[in-house]
Amino acid sequence: MTHDDIWRALDALAAEHGLSASGLARKAGLDATAFNPSKRVGADGRSRWPSTESLAKVLSATGTGMAEFAALVTGMPALSRSGRQPSARRIPLIGLAQAGGEGYFDDGGYPVGGGWDEISIPEIGDPNAYALEISGESMEPVFRDGDIVIVSPAAPLRRGDRVVVRTQMGEVMAKELKRQSARRIDLRSLNPAHPDYAFDLSEITWMHRIVWATQ
Structure with a gap:
């Protein structure tokens, strides 16, 4: 798992809800710039992880489970709310x-x-x-x-x-x-x-x- 995998999963989650990265941050009660590209890299040029608190708020705001988010991290479609694969x-x-x-x-x-x-x-x-x-x-x-x-x-x-x-x-x-x-x-x-x-x-x-x- 890499930094890009996590950020890409957040972007995919935003897209699935018809939101931009900024819109997803606002929906989660975060600063609108929290997921901006500039926030994904530190001042030293190294990639940054989103905070655990930010992820928890995003998952709560979108009703997304950890299994669903893990599926997005691997590039797979998100699982359904019940934890089963969605209907075909x-x-x-x-x-x-x-x-x-x-x-x-x-x-x-x-x-x-x-x-x-x-x-x-x-x-x-x-x-x-x-x-x-x-x-x-x-x-x-x-x-x-x-x-x-x-x-x-x-x-x-x-x-x-x-x-x-x-x-x-x-x-x-x-x-x-x-x-x-x-x-x-x-x-x-x-x-x-x-x-x-x-x-x-x-x-x-x-x-x-x-x-x-x-x-």
Whole structure:
């Protein structure tokens, strides 16, 4: 478990409740800046943990149990209030190789059109989540041929996240977000035999976080 895992889980919890990080802090009765990026790093440049008191207040304010929050820390969908996995829902599914074709996504990167199959998964908070089936070996050893990844357009993005990116040229790829600035993104290939990529933001149509994988 890392600092980024905890902060990412807080961001995911905020998104599941339709809140920003500041909105989540306010809901928990904390200072609105408590979860700002500047508060996540100390004056010495080292990553900081959120306080136990802050986490306790957030969990209480959102009605979230420790098991649910632990699921978010690992990148899995949150558990239901009863502690059981939520009932399954069906989301759109296509192959990663198909995803670069026209007619599958709208301008915002949300799945559209009638060419999608469907898959049943545990409930996650994003109503626009979709699934991609991996083909080939370009993402080994992280994802293998036939694995299915669940992608959330609403999930917040941080360095180190595994993401699906679509370029203006129509290419769709699954990578790790290595770095993002105001103008560029750097992507690390999951398979070390394949090259890393760097793009100007103007070259990217959308970038969504992989939140779960079936393997």
